[in-house]
Amino acid sequence: MSQNPTLTDLRALTRNRARAQDGALFLQELARDEVEDRLSMVNKIFKAPGIVAAFPNMWRGNLNNARVVAEAEVIPLGVGEHDVVIHSLGLHWSNDPVGQLIQCRRALRPDGMLLAVALGGQTLHEMRSVLAEAEISVSGGLSPRVAPMGEVRDLGALLQRAGLALPVADTVALTARYQSLWHLMRDLRAMGEANALSARLRHPTQRAVLDKAAELYVQNFSHPDGGISATYELIVLTGWAPDDSQPKPLRPGSAQARLADALRTDETPLSD
Template sequence: MDDSQIFDRRSVRLHRDRAASRVDAVADILSAGADLLLDRLDDVKRSFTRALDIGGRGVVSPALRTRGIETVACDLSPAMAHRSGGDLVLAADEEWLPFAEGSFDLVVASLSLHWVNDLPGALIQLRRALRPDGLLLASLPILPTLSALRAGLLTAESALSGGASPRVSPFPELRDCAALLQRAGFALPVADSDSLRLSYADPMALLRDLRAAGETNAIRLRDRRPMAAEMIPMALASLETDEKGRVPVALEIAIMTGWAPSPDQPKPLKPGQATIRLEDALAAMPDAEKPC
């Protein structure tokens, strides 16, 4: 296996295969994440006719079809792909997509690209699969998501064995996400953040939800030996609780939008082409609206 690969893609597929039968347990969380993404369609003054749903785990494709958009659903896991329903379903690797150029005018990837080794390469493939002026909507978990769990596992394993193995997927920072879109050749790239706030009376339920979503550790260099029996209780005991004794968990999410380049899109002015000076524009603004 290529040493540059961070994730074991075979394990990613197996985890999603196993999760397909129990993903309904986290359907509400996945639907809330998808809503953060699909709500952006309400801000776009155009219609879409044919969409690609990448890894929607049975919540994205039905929502797109409700909007009247013909949708092709694909997932690395055949079992998970079939959760999307409909006739246009296939198993496909995000790193080797089988679609011809210009196949779709909308691509939606809701919390599904963070186990990809070559994310810039996958985004390039998605951009090529879009028609000119087609839209990509993608979301990724970003830091500090699961940072407390990562730190708790690291501390517990270090205390028990004198060393530590990566147990939680590495996540990017928000500032990296717009750069990824720009690097992949998208026009008008934008990345902003939103969050889902969860709360658990039993911290073990967090681990069960991660497993049900197919989010079990698939880092290639993980320690594959069984963990010490004390490790999980020790790690979970380190998580902070709120005034009700519950464990709050914030899923911080980057919402990424980008357009396949088209000659009809607005272009930034070249230096010297502006028709009004910045000083004049600022002088015309009300004092309350002027930047500090």
């Protein structure tokens, strides 16, 4: 009986992460800074944080009493042990992102907060476009090269599927400038984000494909200050473990005042 195909080759991902260079982890640093900023705006003191991170060492010492664990299919956080759980920049490689969020919810105490940062669908859309066009032009085929990443609406819906209350999803966009496609690919390897898709080619890409892609990149996505542009989109997901103390929507028809009165305007009936 055959197993269902998986998106990510976890052995390749682990190898890529191990080869990452500390000086190239600016996306991970941006995600950490975003999390810290948002936690500072929450009117609550968190005393038992749990952190799931691709690069755990980056997080150690940042939050008091935090338990920091590496990203894994089975997250080693105890049930109901944390008042906040942070999932930092790993969902785009997960074979089961809903399962990841469910595990995070199970690790939360009632009214505990989940704060997850994921790469969104606009990430590297320029690179995805030129590689696809170049490969079709040169070889007549198409192979997976950039991990598929969810759109903000889709990722926001995952919070509800995971059983989290008060779900919110928003985006943080970043445009980076590189000298060329070659420099961009080198940077992706240095940050541990090289191709780890299970369906990836297992042999080197034809040089003609890469040369064509580099040419198309300059033609279509040049940066105003020289070089090329590359988009990174961080999607920030926030949700809470359900608790009776949380605000709940009113029952339809229970309003005690007319909206027109509150707005100080006339109510106009709609035609049938």
